[in-house]
Amino acid sequence: MSATVEVDQTDLKILKLLMRDARMRLKDIAKDCGISSNSVLNRIKRLKTFGVITGATIWPRPDSLDLPITATIGIDLDSNEDEVIELISERMKLIEPSAALGKYDLLALVMAGSVTELDMIAYEVRKCAGVIKVAVNVWSDKPHMNFENVNLQPKETETGIVWESKSNLNFKNVNPQPEKSAGMDKLDYLILGELLKDSQLSFVTIAKKMDTSPYTIRKRYEKMKKEGVINKSSLLIDLEKIGYQGKVFLMITIAPQRDKSKTISAIKKIKNIFLVTEIMGSFDILALAPVTDINSIRTLVKETKKLPDVQKVEITCINNNDFPFNSSWRKLFSRKSHELATVSTK
Numbered sequence: 001m002s003a004t005v006e007v008d009q010t011d012l013k014i015l016k017l018l019m020r021d022a023r024m025r026l027k028d029i030a031k032d033c034g035i036s037s038n039s040v041l042n043r044i045k046r047l048k049t050f051g052v053i054t055g056a057t058i059w060p061r062p063d064s065l066d067l068p069i070t071a072t073i074g075i076d077l078d079s080n081e082d083e084v085i086e087l088i089s090e091r092m093k094l095i096e097p098s099a100a101l102g103k104y105d106l107l108a109l110v111m112a113g114s115v116t117e118l119d120m121i122a123y124e125v126r127k128c129a130g131v132i133k134v135a136v137n138v139w140s141d142k143p144h145m146n147f148e149n150v151n152l153q154p155k156e157t158e159t160g161i162v163w164e165s166k167s168n169l170n171f172k173n174v175n176p177q178p179e180k181s182a183g184m185d186k187l188d189y190l191i192l193g194e195l196l197k198d199s200q201l202s203f204v205t206i207a208k209k210m211d212t213s214p215y216t217i218r219k220r221y222e223k224m225k226k227e228g229v230i231n232k233s234s235l236l237i238d239l240e241k242i243g244y245q246g247k248v249f250l251m252i253t254i255a256p257q258r259d260k261s262k263t264i265s266a267i268k269k270i271k272n273i274f275l276v277t278e279i280m281g282s283f284d285i286l287a288l289a290p291v292t293d294i295n296s297i298r299t300l301v302k303e304t305k306k307l308p309d310v311q312k313v314e315i316t317c318i319n320n321n322d323f324p325f326n327s328s329w330r331k332l333f334s335r336k337s338h339e340l341a342t343v344s345t346k
Contacts, residue, residue, distance in 0.1 A: 005050045005241045010035065012152050014043055015052075015235065019147045022056035022199050022233040054322070055236040057330055058195040059145075064184065064229045065192070065336040067111040069118050069138065072249070072279070072286060073125060074104035074316065076133040084130045094121075095329040098318035104135070107249060107316050109325070111332060137251075137281030144268055144276045147234055147324060151272055154243045154292045184229065187212070189341035191220055192230070196334045199233040240321040244290040247320060248297050250304055252285040253312040260284055266307045270300065274324060283314070290323065 013033050026037040047053045085097050097108035112118040126134050194206050203214040224230045254263050260278050267276050267287050275288040291297050304313050
């Protein structure tokens, strides 16, 4: 484990503000924090230098990039995990394939353009040497993602389970029946590609790359935000630097014929859970949270089991500390945006 980085209350406030909107202006952050813009800039530089902040990106609506299907793939193995992970990472379009403890030996996310494509990915995984069993759980609803629910000082505030947050990135509430890539053209896809790499790029910088005006880039950006193509711009963080040891997937079964939405609403309020979604497969609901140790895992499981209608909670822990996910999902989205830009006729 690398050494943790000391952050004070002002650092925490800056991180929270940039997790809410990574494009927030320095002067607005400074006003909220009661310090100068130069002080804000120096603090951000320090957090980057020490590896707490690892980047910034946008969260596009997956179906705007022709990736309407998301699933988790749980894999049971009979051989060396590292070799299988390396092989699968090279051959499949999996997100965050990680060695795991708990229900599965290896767990990954996958995004696909169709059920047929998802089936083909699962089939290719099953063919890999060392793979015994593959379980696919499809996300049957849009995920609720609330990055601000993560405690950025885990060692100092282990008590207190419920953490209310002001912001909730809920794809379900953004244009649930959008027009297919409503009016998107080559320039839109190229802008998405640049912002996926770094959502804090200035419109001037992007305009120079696209040989157009900053005004045009700004208008396209605002249009995509309004239409829900771009849902959020947020920081990327190395959780290990602030005291976390990995993440846990909570796979939840609820009582038959019960309203899953009520359980999901309650799960969202549990401290540190930053993603909740309804799934189809062996379980009913999937949740994801960072963890510091075995006690923090027990706390999450205990608090989840206390909720109405929850019958069973199974877990899979991974040792990845990239928040919210590692770079593989950004690479997938970026590749898709450039593919769509290439084939766009507009």
